[in-house]
Amino acid sequence: MTRKKVKLAFIENNTARKSAYNKRKKSLVKKVDELTALCGIDACAIIYGPYDAQPEIWPSPSGVQEVLSKFMTVPEVEQSRKMMNQESFLKQRISKSEKQLQKQRRDNREKETTMHMFRCLNAGNIVQNSMSVGDLNDLSWMIDHNLRAIGRRMESDDRENIIHQSPPPPPPPTAPNNNEIAMMGHGHAGMAMNNNDLIQSQMFMDMGMNGYE
Amino acid sequence: MTRKKVKLAFIENNTARKSAYNKRKKSLVKKVDELTALCGIDACAIIYGPYDAQPEIWPSPSGVQEVLSKFMTVPEVEQSRKMMNQESFLKQRISKSEKQLQKQRRDNREKETTMHMFRCLNAGNIVQNSMSVGDLNDLSWMIDHNLRAIGRRMESDDRENIIHQSPPPPPPPTAPNNNEIAMMGHGHAGMAMNNNDLIQSQMFMDMGMNGYE
DNA sequence: GATACTATGTATAACTA
């Protein structure tokens, strides 16, 4: 039951293709109907089915003619101006996919960094050899980020501020590759590098992580 | 978050309408693209947006022209033959809604009858005044139905046949308003009208109900 | 081959930033 996520290719099996055609044509027409009704616009559809010489059309021959005549009177150059052609359509899809991929990479990066962080906290120090400069930047950014979250959490809970006096938190940076922020992060990370602080930090970070996003 | 089940009417709010238009147009084009790819057919869409004089078209001006020229060369009478016009479209939707309504009514009827049945079983007899002839027919059909299910169940479980020797069960009737079946049902219902049988029946009916459909 | 069902993928209304 809908195992495949849509293999966008010609369906070889005749029965399956006809079935898909009928179902999809029907819902396509429904969509056009809804679009015209909801938004009060004109639209028409012409579909050349494989099973008849005549196309299926919507909403009616006269309706189609009306829309077409509007379209035909426009010079071809002008017609192209607003069109959504296959090329731009494809570009949009590619762009969207790339965006999703980047988001995925960011998420993965964040998870890895979190893992690093807790590994370091458990070990009680940073094993410098195991991390690149980039890793360290990410790690320090994340620790800084968490510390700020902790500060906000403690303020909002009206508790005593144990670690340091937080200023009213500025909006957190959205990317770890901002150098200034990364350096600030390094400072904080350095602050936490004795064991007592680490244990405290871990406890509060757990709190912070839960409350954060 | 999609609270309303789609109110098929013009969206008054300008922002919401434009938003809906853009989203729906996009996915509509996607659907056309998928339909042509999956089924290897020709199709085009022309949409007159409210925000521009030129319509948005798909897949391309030349593609549209090609599809249109095919369409235009066909006499208008022939054009209508295969068309899915608004009237037939609407008729289809009404027909579907009526079918759903009927199914709903059947389900309700079945639930009511089941309720009746257990009420009678608990009381130990049928309070004749509380039920119409139709109710009694339904009730007897259902009891007959259940008894047959019980028989099948007992046979398949290779148990002793307590109530009566069931013949190999014929395919069950699909509607309670078949007179012959209803009369058979009455007979069975009559069989069950002493208290001991009723208690036994209730036990087995519970089994039957669980195993049935 | 049409119809019905159901589990799953997709579209999208409302919301947030």
Added chain:
DNA sequence: TTAGTTATACATAGTAT
């Protein structure tokens, strides 16, 4: 406003009848 997110309604591939 346009873009991104989320929860819910809708579409539909595979299956059974």
